[in-house]
Amino acid sequence: MSQAFYKSIEQSTLQTNFDLNTMLDELTFNEDGLIPAIAQQYDSGEVLMMAWMNRQAIEETLKNNRVCYWSRSRQAFWRKGESSGQVQNLKSMAFDCDGDAILLQVDQIGPACHTGRRSCFFHAVDGQQTQITSEPLINPEELYK
Amino acid sequence: MSQAFYKSIEQSTLQTNFDLNTMLDELTFNEDGLIPAIAQQYDSGEVLMMAWMNRQAIEETLKNNRVCYWSRSRQAFWRKGESSGQVQNLKSMAFDCDGDAILLQVDQIGPACHTGRRSCFFHAVDGQQTQITSEPLINPEELYK
Numbered sequence: 001m002s003q004a005f006y007k008s009i010e011q012s013t014l015q016t017n018f019d020l021n022t023m024l025d026e027l028t029f030n031e032d033g034l035i036p037a038i039a040q041q042y043d044s045g046e047v048l049m050m051a052w053m054n055r056q057a058i059e060e061t062l063k064n065n066r067v068c069y070w071s072r073s074r075q076a077f078w079r080k081g082e083s084s085g086q087v088q089n090l091k092s093m094a095f096d097c098d099g100d101a102i103l104l105q106v107d108q109i110g111p112a113c114h115t116g117r118r119s120c121f122f123h124a125v126d127g128q129q130t131q132i133t134s135e136p137l138i139n140p141e142e143l144y145k
Numbered sequence: 146m147s148q149a150f151y152k153s154i155e156q157s158t159l160q161t162n163f164d165l166n167t168m169l170d171e172l173t174f175n176e177d178g179l180i181p182a183i184a185q186q187y188d189s190g191e192v193l194m195m196a197w198m199n200r201q202a203i204e205e206t207l208k209n210n211r212v213c214y215w216s217r218s219r220q221a222f223w224r225k226g227e228s229s230g231q232v233q234n235l236k237s238m239a240f241d242c243d244g245d246a247i248l249l250q251v252d253q254i255g256p257a258c259h260t261g262r263r264s265c266f267f268h269a270v271d272g273q274q275t276q277i278t279s280e281p282l283i284n285p286e287e288l289y290k
Contacts, residue, residue, distance in 0.1 A: 013260060014268060016277070023268065023275045036181050038192060045190020047183060050246040062270060095275065096265040097258050101195040103266040113242050115158060120241040121248040123159060123168065125207060130168045130240065132161070 014099050020062075024055055028100040034070055035102060039112065042091040042105040048112035049120040051078070053102060058093075065090045067106055084143040086110040116140040159244050165207075169200055173245040179215055180247060184257065187236040187250040193257035194265040196223070198247060203238075210235045212251055229288040231255040261285040 014026055029035050034052040041048055051069040053061070057077060060068045067088035071078035081087030088106040095102055113120040116136030123130045159171055174180050179197040186193055196214040198206070202222060205213045212233035216223035226232030233251040240247055258265040261281030268275045 015260065018268070018275045020270060020273045020275060023270075036195060038183050038195060040190075040192055045185075047185055047192065047248050050181060050183060050241065093270040094266040094278070095268040095270075096195065097260050097262070097267065098265075099268075101265070103192050115160065115242050117242070120243075120246070121239040122242065123163070123240040123244075125165060125168075125238040125240075128165045130163045130165060133239070 013097050014095070015097075023095060023099070024058065026099050027055075027095065028098070029054065032072070034072070035100060037069065037102040037104055039067065039088060039104045039106050039108070041108055043107075046119055047121060048088075048106070048108055048118070058102070061090055061104075062093065067104060081109065084110075086112065086143065088112070111137045111143075114140060114143065116143060158242050159240070160242075168240060168244070169203065171244050172200075172240065173243070174199065177217070179217070180245060182214065182247040182249055184212065184233060184249045184251050184253070186253055188252075191264055192266060193233075193251070193253055193263070203247070206235055206249075207238065212249055226254065229255075231257065231288065233257070256282045256288075259285060259288065261288060 027035055033054045036050055037053045038050050039048045040046065052072060054070045057068045057070050067080045067090055069078040069080060087109050091105040091107060093102060093104055111118050116138040117134050118137060122132055122134045124133045163171065172180055178199045181195055182198045183195050184193045197217060199215045202213045202215050212225045212235055214223040214225060232254050236250040236252060238247060238249055256263050261283040262279050263282060267277055267279045269278045
């Protein structure tokens with residue numbers, strides 16, 4: 001990589017303060033209108049999950065301080081915890097340098113994962129294997145009645 | 146959502162230990178052969194960036210314990226820090242419940258962001274504005290010579 005490369009990426013970089021609507025206009029959504037969003041427990045720093053948002057889900061999340069994703073499998077808004085009660089209360093939202101990812105600092109009530117685990121990232125690489133590193137806090141069948 | 150919904154998502158859930166190659170076979174890559182990867186500083190918990198990997202990048206990262214992404218803009222392997230020296234030493238890698246996201250615990254040397262900032266997530270929502278929440282640690286022009 002070179003100075004020329006740096007100049008080329010610099011042009012796509014967001015380097016000022018924006019009003020919120022302008023920032024949302026600047027975000028890069030994929031061909032389905034979605035942007036990846038990482039949810040992190042605000043106090044412990046644990047990364048809980050990654051899911052997807054469209055512009056409306058971002059706006060709803062900010063309005064209610066309650067995280068709303070877009071479910072790619074159901075093609076519908078996914079108001080996290082709406083059925084299970086395991087909601088994510090929004091503490092803060094940040095966008096990255098080139099506007100193609102979101103970091104949500106949340107207060108996760110109970111497990112984030114549909115398997116009943118606190119975090120979705122429970123398959124750890126261990127040499128030539130993966131190991132499950134956490135157990136469900138709740139029987140997942142109790143989450144979706 | 147209902148028990149029937151739960152059963153449908155259960156079927157796409159990875160709930161056993163795997164050998165590594167089998168796990169890589171089970172991952173969901175997008176139409177470009179890519180999967181999102183979150184980099185988190187292993188000791189502080191700070192989320193540094195989100196980028197993309199293909200299967201070869203995952204394998205190289207695990208082989209070298211040095212993070213290698215796939216650059217969508219350059220359509221090439223992106224060995225993080227190869228030019229700038231700001232490498233990411235891999236501490237651990239984990240996959241999520243349905244195999245469509247990766248969490249990398251890394252030891253980031255210097256800034257992760259091409260703007261010279263430690264983290265790429267420096268545009269925080271503050272009411273109807275976004276505010277830049279960190280300053281560059283290094284003049285970014287010094288990173289890419």
